[in-house]
Amino acid sequence: MSKSTLAFYTFDGLALSVNLNFFLVIFTDWCAVYYNETLDNSTKYDRIYVNYIQLYDMDMSPFEFPDWQDYDTVNDFFIRSLRPGSRPISSPEDLTVFVTPAECRILVLPMLPIDFSVILKDNNYLLSDLVGSRWGPTFVNGTMIIARLAPQDYHRYHAPMNGTVIDRIQMDGPIFSVNGAVFCIFLKI
Numbered sequence: 001m002s003k004s005t006l007a008f009y010t011f012d013g014l015a016l017s018v019n020l021n022f023f024l025v026i027f028t029d030w031c032a033v034y035y036n037e038t039l040d041n042s043t044k045y046d047r048i049y050v051n052y053i054q055l056y057d058m059d060m061s062p063f064e065f066p067d068w069q070d071y072d073t074v075n076d077f078f079i080r081s082l083r084p085g086s087r088p089i090s091s092p093e094d095l096t097v098f099v100t101p102a103e104c105r106i107l108v109l110p111m112l113p114i115d116f117s118v119i120l121k122d123n124n125y126l127l128s129d130l131v132g133s134r135w136g137p138t139f140v141n142g143t144m145i146i147a148r149l150a151p152q153d154y155h156r157y158h159a160p161m162n163g164t165v166i167d168r169i170q171m172d173g174p175i176f177s178v179n180g181a182v183f184c185i186f187l188k189i
Contacts, residue, residue, distance in 0.1 A: 035074040044069060048077050056152035062086035063154075078155045089158075103153040107146040114140045135167065 039047060048068045052058060060066040064081040071077040091097040100106055109118070114136070116127045128136040130144075149155055 035078070037074075038072050039074070041069065044071070047074050052077065052151060058152055080154070081156075082154065100147065101145075101159065102147050102149060102155075102157045104147040104149050107148070109144040109146070111141055112139060112144055116144075118144070118146070 048071055053060065053068055060068065062082055063086070064083050065071065068077065071080065090099055109116075112127055114127065117124050118130075119125075127139060131139050147157070
């Protein structure tokens, strides 16, 4: 899907002329049904074991339910819980230590200028779009961390350091992800 989407945007105007967003909405809706479908044992084997655990050589021992047969849907598998103590946090009281908020691919962008923009889910966002006009000035010259989950990753985010959530902004509009939400969380340290 991603290569075909890229092809549509490579040729100027092609995505608009074929109304690519229409197809992405249909595909997103299809995924919602497909990944939440209750599976029988043979389908579980193909959709969960073969397509994820075997393909990505996943170690299931850190999870609350390490047996892939315990998951009724692919979505249940994606949102699986960790066993308590399986991922200890390094130095939770030391504010100079920042750990990753998820199993993910990390991109760190230091010293963000006020006119900074980034492409997320094929959309271009200014810093002010991501954090809102209320918080924009606070994050100028700050650092942005983008944490991207891959299919083999544990699909939950955790607080990367001690702090207090002071605001949450949900971005409107289609982004064509599995869960359909992009949000920013602001921590006061």
